[in-house]
Amino acid sequence: MSDARGHALGLKGLTKRYGEFTAVEDVSLEVGQGEFLTLLGPSGSGKTTILMAVAGFVAPSAGAILLDGRDITPLPPEKRNFGMVFQGYALFPHMTVAENIAFPLRVRGLSRADRDAKVRAALDLVQLATFAERLPRQLSGGQQQRVALARALVFDPALLLLDEPLSALDKKLRAELQEELKALHRRVGRTFVNVTHDQEEALSLSDRIAILNHGRLVQQGAPGLLYERPRTRFVADFLGKSNFLEGTVVEAAAGGFALDSGVSVRLPDGAAPPPAGSRSLLSLRPEKVALLAEGEAADNVAEGRILSWSYLGAGFALRVATERLGEIRASLPSWQAAIAPAEGLPVRLGWSAEAAVPVEEDAA
Amino acid sequence: MTAAGRPGAGWWWLILPAFLLLVVFYVAPILQVLAISVTEPEPGLGNYERLFTSGAVQRVIVTTLRICLITTVLALLLGYAIAYAITLASPRARGWWILAVLVPLWISVLVRAFAWVTLLRRQGLVNNTLMEAGIISEPLPLVWNEFGIVVGMVHYMVPFAVLPMLASMREIDPRLLAAARGLGGSRGQVFRRVFLPLSMPGVIAAAVLVFIFTLGFYITPAILGGGKTLMVAEWIGLQILDLIRWGLGTMMATMLVVAILVTLAVFSRIVDLRRIFGAGA
Numbered sequence: 001m002s003d004a005r006g007h008a009l010g011l012k013g014l015t016k017r018y019g020e021f022t023a024v025e026d027v028s029l030e031v032g033q034g035e036f037l038t039l040l041g042p043s044g045s046g047k048t049t050i051l052m053a054v055a056g057f058v059a060p061s062a063g064a065i066l067l068d069g070r071d072i073t074p075l076p077p078e079k080r081n082f083g084m085v086f087q088g089y090a091l092f093p094h095m096t097v098a099e100n101i102a103f104p105l106r107v108r109g110l111s112r113a114d115r116d117a118k119v120r121a122a123l124d125l126v127q128l129a130t131f132a133e134r135l136p137r138q139l140s141g142g143q144q145q146r147v148a149l150a151r152a153l154v155f156d157p158a159l160l161l162l163d164e165p166l167s168a169l170d171k172k173l174r175a176e177l178q179e180e181l182k183a184l185h186r187r188v189g190r191t192f193v194n195v196t197h198d199q200e201e202a203l204s205l206s207d208r209i210a211i212l213n214h215g216r217l218v219q220q221g222a223p224g225l226l227y228e229r230p231r232t233r234f235v236a237d238f239l240g241k242s243n244f245l246e247g248t249v250v251e252a253a254a255g256g257f258a259l260d261s262g263v264s265v266r267l268p269d270g271a272a273p274p275p276a277g278s279r280s281l282l283s284l285r286p287e288k289v290a291l292l293a294e295g296e297a298a299d300n301v302a303e304g305r306i307l308s309w310s311y312l313g314a315g316f317a318l319r320v321a322t323e324r325l326g327e328i329r330a331s332l333p334s335w336q337a338a339i340a341p342a343e344g345l346p347v348r349l350g351w352s353a354e355a356a357v358p359v360e361e362d363a364a
Numbered sequence: 365m366t367a368a369g370r371p372g373a374g375w376w377w378l379i380l381p382a383f384l385l386l387v388v389f390y391v392a393p394i395l396q397v398l399a400i401s402v403t404e405p406e407p408g409l410g411n412y413e414r415l416f417t418s419g420a421v422q423r424v425i426v427t428t429l430r431i432c433l434i435t436t437v438l439a440l441l442l443g444y445a446i447a448y449a450i451t452l453a454s455p456r457a458r459g460w461w462i463l464a465v466l467v468p469l470w471i472s473v474l475v476r477a478f479a480w481v482t483l484l485r486r487q488g489l490v491n492n493t494l495m496e497a498g499i500i501s502e503p504l505p506l507v508w509n510e511f512g513i514v515v516g517m518v519h520y521m522v523p524f525a526v527l528p529m530l531a532s533m534r535e536i537d538p539r540l541l542a543a544a545r546g547l548g549g550s551r552g553q554v555f556r557r558v559f560l561p562l563s564m565p566g567v568i569a570a571a572v573l574v575f576i577f578t579l580g581f582y583i584t585p586a587i588l589g590g591g592k593t594l595m596v597a598e599w600i601g602l603q604i605l606d607l608i609r610w611g612l613g614t615m616m617a618t619m620l621v622v623a624i625l626v627t628l629a630v631f632s633r634i635v636d637l638r639r640i641f642g643a644g645a
């Protein structure tokens with residue numbers, strides 16, 4: 001692999017209509033050189049459509065696709081020089097692993113010697129050197145996935161596109177390959193665009209996540225930023241779990257505000273509080289809710305009874321019915337649980353004023 | 365290829381009817397035929413000796429093999445193009461295509477052979493049109509020769525070539541073709557390196573089917589050959605019905621069966637079917 005940094009991709013107002021139906025609406029995105037971007041969204045949100053438009057299989061109804069600033073919208077797929085890993089891998093069943101990986105080189109007219117050297121390097125990259133002569137059907141799912149990766153990377157593509165590369169694998173293998181994929185990205189330094197509807201995968205792999213819903217880009221940013229500062233209810237709900245607290249703003253100052261239900265919120269520097277009297281919706285992550293001991297204080301306290309609980313190994317998930325705020329979900333690390341949870345047990349929940357984040361209600 | 369299930373199993377079913385038909389119509393009488401071929405006119409292998417000594421016998425065999433090979437190749441080429449077009453067609457157009465392929469199967473082979481005679485004879489439509497257009501001055505000898513036989517046989521066999529190839533093309537995962545293009549293959553390269561190899565099971569099934577069928581062709585060569593070009597089946601009929609040479613006729617019939625079995629054996633043994641079909645081990 002050369003040590004070039006990969007290419008920058010830009011989407012400008014990308015729109016795709018199928019008759020009356022708009023699958024992708026006015027999506028604009030910048031993917032920097034060497035960046036790992038994940039398109040995340042529920043089923044049918046247009047992720048594959050965007051990826052296929054980038055790859056050249058879907059002609060956009062409007063908008064443009066730019067590679068390093070150059071408009072590539074009219075180029076056919078084979079002229080774009082992008083590596084692709086398809087959902088289900090799409091390995092050629094009649095070719096061995098080595099022949100599969102050599103395919104992109106063969107169609108580019110490389111000599112046999114060059115091909116062999118590159119195929120060997122690619123096989124080493126994905127640690128499959130001893131499997132070169134096997135047929136795809138003689139490989140496990142994880143091995144097939146790595147062959148697909150090797151095939152997509154062997155010709156030094158400008159950009160690697162991955163459509164749910166890990167979705168066909170079981171949980172443990174998926175976690176393993178996530179690690180590998182991340183390490184691979186670091187090693188080859190290419191620009192990766194990944195599609196998934198698995199939020200954990202998106203959080204763990206990406207430099208940046210773009211969240212889609214109904215064909216529209218809802219929010220994009222670094223995983224930490226999206227998780228900590230979701231812009232809308234949809235983002236808060238889709239990326240991780242969230243409690244939603246609703247109320248009317250009764251007190252607003254530069255650093256924060258309070259709701260009529262008694263919840264107080266501290267805002268990060270520079271964030272403008274909502275005007276007093278307006279409705280506000282807060283997102284509160286379950287893991288930011290703590291179980292308070294007798295007499296312990298917190299910025300926000302809610303008393304209630306445990307509705308139900310489940311033990312998850314690493315922690316407990318509680319559903320607590322509170323008097324003022326309705327049902328609140330809390331997740332506690334097992335080692336910190338001061339009580340043995342039981343249904344009906346009275347508890348005090350507490351969270352800091354930074355924990356709750358104001359979010360917008362989703363546009364209809 | 366998990367979605368495609370057992371891609372290899374398909375074509376055996378496709379040739380099974382033809383194979384069963386041959387078994388039913390040959391196996392019972394075959395022992396008798398075999399018996400006659402070594403007893404008439406006198407016990408011994410005298411009739412089989414003729415394979416090596418008689419120029420007439422050899423000529424019939426060579427002619428038959430030549431016509432069958434040419435027919436098979438042409439039917440496969442035409443059939444492949446048609447099956448490919450059907451595979452690429454929209455679902456609506458596909459229905460019409462398939463109908464167009466199947467309709468000829470419902471028309472009697474006799475009718476079709478005579479239709480070709482009227483088209484191809486000296487004052488037939490083809491020759492007349494060509495002469496009126498001034499392209500030729502003399503009518504071309506289009507019928508009552510090998511050319512006519514091949515035309516009629518190819519026409520008859522094309523649907524049989526299309527169906528197994530179509531079945532195997534429809535099993536090809538379209539994502540493989542998209543992947544091949546995404547990896548940099550031009551349309552031509554994708555066809556040659558991915559589509560063609562993946563459709564080979566159908567091509568082989570079609571080749572076996574068409575070749576076996578054509579070996580025993582009787583009516584079409586009899587009508588379009590005009591008695592001048594003899595193929596095996598007609599020659600056997602001639603020996604038995606007209607010349608009452610039962611021994612020679614049954615010897616050739618036995619050879620016909622042997623040729624069919626050998627064809628099947630060759631394709632199931634020499635060719636590594638598992639590799640071609642990508643079937644599960």
Ligand SMILES: Nc1ncnc2c1ncn2[C@@H]1O[C@H](COP(=O)(O)OP(=O)(O)OP(=O)(O)O)[C@@H](O)[C@H]1O
Nearest residue numbers: 018021023041042043044045046047048049050197
């Ligand atoms: N060829 C097509 N014709 C009509 N509608 C289409 C076509 N392709 C996709 N769509 C529609 O566009 C929308 C987005 O599809 P897309 O495949 O991009 O979803 P996705 O986000 O990849 O979903 P998933 O996670 O299920 O793969 C869907 O509602 C789908 O039905």
Ligand SMILES: [Mg+2]
Nearest residue numbers: 047048049163
């Ligand atoms: Mg998809």
